[in-house]
Each structure stands twice: as C-alpha cells, then as structure tokens.
Amino acid sequence: MHELYLAQELLNQVLQSVSDHPDAKVCAVEIEVGPMKQIVLEAMELAWRSVVEGSLADQSVLHQVEVPITAQCRNCTRTFEAAIDSYQCPECRQADVQIMKGHEIILKSITLEEIKAGEREQGASH
Numbered sequence: 001m002h003e004l005y006l007a008q009e010l011l012n013q014v015l016q017s018v019s020d021h022p023d024a025k026v027c028a029v030e031i032e033v034g035p036m037k038q039i040v041l042e043a044m045e046l047a048w049r050s051v052v053e054g055s056l057a058d059q060s061v062l063h064q065v066e067v068p069i070t071a072q073c074r075n076c077t078r079t080f081e082a083a084i085d086s087y088q089c090p091e092c093r094q095a096d097v098q099i100m101k102g103h104e105i106i107l108k109s110i111t112l113e114e115i116k117a118g119e120r121e122q123g124a125s126h
C-alpha cells in the first residue's frame with residue numbers, strides 16, 4: 001500500500017514546514033495529486049488519518065485536488081494536457097512526449113490553528 005508511505009512522507013514535509021510555529025497545530029492540509037502517481041484518494045485519506053495520529057497534525061483534514069497531466073511534445077515542443085492513456089500531441093499528432101507535471105504530490109497549503117493556553121499546559125510535562 002504505497003499511500004501509507006506517501007502519507008508518511010507528506011506528514012514529514014508538513015511537520016517540517018510548521019516547525020517554527022510551536023504554538024499551533026495543523027487543522028488542514030491541501031495537496032495537489034498528479035494522476036501519474038496512481039493514488040487511490042480514499043486510501044490516501046485513510047493512510048493520512050493513521051499517520052497523523054498523535055502528531056501535531058492529529059485530526060487534520062486532508063484536501064486532495066487532482067491535477068491534470070501536463071505533457072510536452074518532443075517533436076514540436078507544444079505543451080498540452082494529456083490523459084493517462086492518451087499522450088498524443090494535438091499539434092503534430094506524435095505521441096513522443098515528456099511528462100512535465102502529473103507524477104507528483106505537491107503540498108499546496110497548510111492551515112494552522114493556534115493551540116489554546118489550556119491545551120498547551122496540559123501537554124507540557126515540566
């Protein structure tokens with residue numbers, strides 16, 4: 001199940017980006033998902049819920065936005081939107097393309113919520 005691995009990687013990235021906000025917790029994370037990654041969105045959501053447990057992003061909502069594949073024709077250099085099973089260039093009809101976008105997960109935004117004083121004291125051990 002590679003969603004679990006991806007969710008873990010994403011969480012690491014999120015925690016790293018919020019490391020300079022110690023008084024906040026993550027309440028939502030938005031990502032762009034390329035279709036080349038072949039992620040099952042439901043599985044990704046489940047994976048996310050299991051990896052965030054006990055972390056700063058515990059209870060956070062994962063928003064996944066599917067983005068189209070962007071391909072560039074190697075023949076005429078035209079950039080176009082491709083489908084996962086259709087890479088034909090609309091300009092010259094060649095199917096020799098380079099995938100520019102669509103095989104990655106991009107962290108778009110993180111929504112933080114300030115931890116209330118009471119909650120913070122509860123979490124402190126000294």
Ligand SMILES: [Zn+2]
Binds near residue numbers: 074076090091
């Ligand atoms: Zn072309």
